Amino acid sequence: xxxxxxxxxxxxxxxxxAVRRLLATGARADGQCQWGDLPxxxxxxxxxxxxxxxxxxxxxxxxxxxxxxxxxxxxDLAARLPLSQEQWSSIPAPCPxxxxxxxxxxxxxxxxAGWLVGRLAEGQRKRLRAAALSLARAQRGVPxxxxxxCGRILALCLLDP
Numbered sequence: 001x002x003x004x005x006x007x008x009x010x011x012x013x014x015x016x017x018a019v020r021r022l023l024a025t026g027a028r029a030d031g032q033c034q035w036g037d038l039p040x041x042x043x044x045x046x047x048x049x050x051x052x053x054x055x056x057x058x059x060x061x062x063x064x065x066x067x068x069x070x071x072x073x074x075x076d077l078a079a080r081l082p083l084s085q086e087q088w089s090s091i092p093a094p095c096p097x098x099x100x101x102x103x104x105x106x107x108x109x110x111x112x113a114g115w116l117v118g119r120l121a122e123g124q125r126k127r128l129r130a131a132a133l134s135l136a137r138a139q140r141g142v143p144x145x146x147x148x149x150c151g152r153i154l155a156l157c158l159l160d161p
Contacts, residue, residue, distance in 0.1 A: 003027035071097035079104040088115035095119045103151035
């Protein structure tokens with residue numbers, strides 16, 4: 001059994017101590033187990049929200065030492081786990097890779113999406129604002145686009161030209 005499987009099993013049982021220990025020894029909070037589940041995803045937790053809450057900070061701490069891959073890891077983590085405002089502020093800014101997590105975070109929480117945008121590079125924030133204004137203008141007098149589609153459109157606007 002690899003670390004992702006062990007992490008998934010510990011999270012499913014609600015064993016916060018085992019989750020912390022596995023994360024501290026290198027298990028990835030965003031890694032898939034043999035069944036394709038994400039260990040700290042809500043569906044894998046079996047009602048043990050405390051496990052996810054206690055595992056977020058060790059997972060964020062693990063991103064710090066990831067070198068050039070840290071921005072990607074922050075984006076993966078942000079897309080999969082709800083973060084508090086304090087946890088969002090621990091993500092270094094600018095963190096341009098976070099842009100790809102925007103649609104998922106936007107579906108989860110408008111507040112979190114705002115905190116994510118605050119961690120983006122200034123150019124990305126400006127493009128996002130322009131796109132949001134254009135999208136709002138385009139929707140006047142027509143039925144609203146689904147939120148998921150709006151999130152994807154806005155995320156596309158964040159890609160570097």
